[in-house]
Amino acid sequence: MDGEWERQKREIDSYNIFFSAIKGEVTGQGLLKHGYRIVGRFLDIPDSYNEVEASPDFVLFDGETLVMVEVKSGENISTRDKEQMKECGQLGIEAAQNYLSDTDIQSKGYDPNGLRYIQPCIIYYEDFIEECKTFDGCEDALAELKEYAAVLTQDKGSALQLEGGNIVSQDLDDVLSDGIPLPQLPDKNVYLTEGIEKESLAVSICYDCVQNNMGKGRLTVSETDIMEYYSNREIPIDRISDVLKFLDDVGACRETDDGQYEFTTGHMRNIVGIEQNFEENLVDDWLEGEAESQKSLSDF
Amino acid sequence: MNIDNNALKDKETDEIVSVLIDHVAKSDEEVKREREEGRRTTELKVFVAENKGFDLGTLNEEIQALAKSENASKHVQNFITEHNFSEERLNKEVSYVEIHTPNYERTDQFIFLNGSEYLKVLTAERRDWTKKTVENLLKYLPGIDRLFLSSSDLREIVDDLPKTTISGFTAKYHSYHTDKRVTIQFHGGSKKELEKVEEEFGARATRLEFDQANSPSAAIHSSVDQKGYYKFTYVREGSEEKGRETLRQIFQDYEEHDRKHFEVEFTPGKIPVKSGFTIEGFTTLQLLDEEKDAEEEKAPSEKLRDEILDRKRRYEFSEWEQGNYLVFDKDHNEPFEITVEGRDLAVHAKPATTSVTLRDFCNIILEDFNSTYGFEKASNSLRV
Numbered sequence: 001m002d003g004e005w006e007r008q009k010r011e012i013d014s015y016n017i018f019f020s021a022i023k024g025e026v027t028g029q030g031l032l033k034h035g036y037r038i039v040g041r042f043l044d045i046p047d048s049y050n051e052v053e054a055s056p057d058f059v060l061f062d063g064e065t066l067v068m069v070e071v072k073s074g075e076n077i078s079t080r081d082k083e084q085m086k087e088c089g090q091l092g093i094e095a096a097q098n099y100l101s102d103t104d105i106q107s108k109g110y111d112p113n114g115l116r117y118i119q120p121c122i123i124y125y126e127d128f129i130e131e132c133k134t135f136d137g138c139e140d141a142l143a144e145l146k147e148y149a150a151v152l153t154q155d156k157g158s159a160l161q162l163e164g165g166n167i168v169s170q171d172l173d174d175v176l177s178d179g180i181p182l183p184q185l186p187d188k189n190v191y192l193t194e195g196i197e198k199e200s201l202a203v204s205i206c207y208d209c210v211q212n213n214m215g216k217g218r219l220t221v222s223e224t225d226i227m228e229y230y231s232n233r234e235i236p237i238d239r240i241s242d243v244l245k246f247l248d249d250v251g252a253c254r255e256t257d258d259g260q261y262e263f264t265t266g267h268m269r270n271i272v273g274i275e276q277n278f279e280e281n282l283v284d285d286w287l288e289g290e291a292e293s294q295k296s297l298s299d300f
Numbered sequence: 301m302n303i304d305n306n307a308l309k310d311k312e313t314d315e316i317v318s319v320l321i322d323h324v325a326k327s328d329e330e331v332k333r334e335r336e337e338g339r340r341t342t343e344l345k346v347f348v349a350e351n352k353g354f355d356l357g358t359l360n361e362e363i364q365a366l367a368k369s370e371n372a373s374k375h376v377q378n379f380i381t382e383h384n385f386s387e388e389r390l391n392k393e394v395s396y397v398e399i400h401t402p403n404y405e406r407t408d409q410f411i412f413l414n415g416s417e418y419l420k421v422l423t424a425e426r427r428d429w430t431k432k433t434v435e436n437l438l439k440y441l442p443g444i445d446r447l448f449l450s451s452s453d454l455r456e457i458v459d460d461l462p463k464t465t466i467s468g469f470t471a472k473y474h475s476y477h478t479d480k481r482v483t484i485q486f487h488g489g490s491k492k493e494l495e496k497v498e499e500e501f502g503a504r505a506t507r508l509e510f511d512q513a514n515s516p517s518a519a520i521h522s523s524v525d526q527k528g529y530y531k532f533t534y535v536r537e538g539s540e541e542k543g544r545e546t547l548r549q550i551f552q553d554y555e556e557h558d559r560k561h562f563e564v565e566f567t568p569g570k571i572p573v574k575s576g577f578t579i580e581g582f583t584t585l586q587l588l589d590e591e592k593d594a595e596e597e598k599a600p601s602e603k604l605r606d607e608i609l610d611r612k613r614r615y616e617f618s619e620w621e622q623g624n625y626l627v628f629d630k631d632h633n634e635p636f637e638i639t640v641e642g643r644d645l646a647v648h649a650k651p652a653t654t655s656v657t658l659r660d661f662c663n664i665i666l667e668d669f670n671s672t673y674g675f676e677k678a679s680n681s682l683r684v
Contacts, residue, residue, distance in 0.1 A: 022682065023582050023584075023680070023682065025582065025584045025586075025646075025678035025680070026584065026586070026639070026641065026646050032680060032682065037681070037682055037683055037684040038578050038579055038682045038683050038684065039573075039578065039683075039684050040573045040574070040576045040577060040578040041576050041577060041578070041579070042575060042576030042577065043573070043574060043575055043576045044574075044575045044576075061684050102574070103573055103574065103684075105684045108683070108684055110684050183639065183641060183646075184623075184639075184641055185621070185623055185624045185639035185640070185641065186639075187584070187624075187637050187639055187646070187648040188620065188624075188626065188637060189568045189579070189582075207626065207635070208651075211628055211635040211650065211652070212635065212650055212651045212652035213652070214628075214633040214634075214652070215633055215652070216633075217371065217633055231572075232572070232575060232576050232577060265630050265633065268616045268628050268630060269616050271616075271628070272616040272617060272618050272626060272627075272628050273616075273618045274618075275618060275620070276618065
């Protein structure tokens with residue numbers, strides 16, 4: 001399983017790199033500066049007339065163009081990538097306007113009726129696209145993808161750059177053709193992977209959920225509390241209970257008598273350092289190892 | 301100076317402040333004599349702190365809670381045992397506080413002035429004593445955080461006041477680049493000399509002394525200090541109203557500069573929308589190294605890790621990748637993140653990060669790491 005956490009980390013980084021491209025505070029340039037703000041993440045925008053539902057990673061809006069962004073970190077261009085972009089592209093303006101009307105963007109001074117363009121975008125790591133171009137099959141897939149979406153590349157210390165495909169808004173085309181500079185070290189706002197692997201869930205619980213709720217110096221949570229905290233991600237309860245058990249095992253919290261988990265400042269070194277555990281073992285390896293050692297004890 | 305608390309009871313705040321300013325009003329002859337004799341004179345001192353939860357009238361309860369707290373350090377416990385505290389409300393926004401030190405048979409007097417977000421403590425006690433008494437109290441009280449200003453803030457504050465001339469300063473230089481440390485105290489030093497010191501030694505002002513004219517001659521002599529500290533050395537008799545104006549302006553400027561750097565207007569907190577969520581915004585404080593050519597033997601990010609994050613017990617941290625630190629401040633129970641770009645540091649707020657954590661970190665960096673950093677904050681809403 002060597003490299004699995006590295007893979008997850010590369011995925012987590014890809015979301016955070018894009019997030020830096022929105023904010024642009026370190027480089028002084030970002031999509032925000034060009035008027036784009038976040039409508040949401042994990043939104044499902046239905047269009048019953050065209051019989052599609054668009055569910056991109058990020059949705060941005062500048063009052064005129066709705067940008068639907070899918071961020072990829074894998075080493076291939078899958079048929080699913082193409083399907084996702086196709087659905088985003090098929091979304092009707094009217095359906096998108098209806099969706100926006102139901103959100104509170106009007107109270108922020110945006111008019112859903114100002115929407116003119118829907119722009120599907122898919123972002124890959126720069127090095128992957130470079131490599132992809134040297135393989136015929138991959139290059140063909142890339143060319144096909146460009147028919148449905150703007151293909152962008154990104155990497156730390158580089159730029160968010162248009163690789164190909166059509167951008168409907170001239171302003172956005174200019175910005176992305178020039179490229180938006182990216183910081184060498186993007187800060188972390190996302191820790192969960194798309195697949196919500198146990199390692200990424202453990203890291204997210206520690207960094208998102210626990211550290212931001214330690215005001216009283218301690219936090220006690222149950223499995224259902226965690227499930228509610230991630231209510232928009234539908235995480236199976238077994239996975240949550242495995243991860244909490246793991247956190248207890250590595251001293252990031254303590255299981256209480258009533259089956260809850262208590263995190264205190266005393267655990268903070270292990271909470272902050274949670275990621276170090278994955279250099280050698282993944283969560284399941286830990287739990288299996290624990291089960292093994294208990295079994296061998298009871299064998300005596 | 302003796303504060304007669306009974307005489308101040310139920311008086312308007314302005315009136316109470318006036319009485320204190322009158323104490324440092326001196327005639328030209330007095331000023332001259334004191335200068336010639338080098339005598340220590342009565343000075344009015346003001347400490348300014350951000351207030352996130354301390355209410356006037358609750359000092360005794362706060363101290364009792366602090367004494368019982370399991371997290372209280374030995375220092376805190378000793379401080380509470382060695383002193384007695386009393387608080388009397390003078391009006392809605394002012395309390396009279398006494399800190400008694402039985403071992404030295406001393407009683408120090410203070411006026412606590414509470415605004416909506418900031419607490420000011422006024423006193424005429426000597427600095428050696430305020431350090432032992434009220435400054436420790438401000439350090440230990442939860443919800444209270446002494447301000448910390450940059451050297452350019454000090455310059456701006458002095459320049460913004462009418463008719464000021466710099467008449468002395470303390471400037472410091474130290475950096476992780478070198479073993480060299482410089483502290484320069486310049487009495488009677490002018491703006492020109494300060495600029496020379498900045499240029500020659502890379503030193504930055506931590507305190508500025510200045511005169512303020514109320515035609516024709518210098519009417520007010522006072523100083524601003526980086527650590528939320530302001531001092532009136534004297535106000536010439538007849539210029540008391542000018543003194544009150546200056547104090548009002550100083551309060552306003554201290555607060556404004558503090559908000560500009562450390563107020564966390566937007567955090568990357570998640571706000572649920574329909575099936576997903578949106579993100580409120582962000583706050584990033586950049587510490588920009590203004591020092592030009594420094595030689596490096598070790599990367600700044602490694603120095604930061606070894607000399608600050610590893611060494612300060614209040615911080616727990618991990619390194620996501622080289623130069624990217626995820627940090628938790630155990631003194632305030634808040635997380636934050638640092639990314640190092642070259643020699644510049646960017647401090648990113650998390651959903652639970654507040655001004656106190658950012659302010660304390662900057663204070664530590666300028667004091668213990670590199671005195672040449674300047675601050676620049678970016679804070680924006682990200683949601684439509």
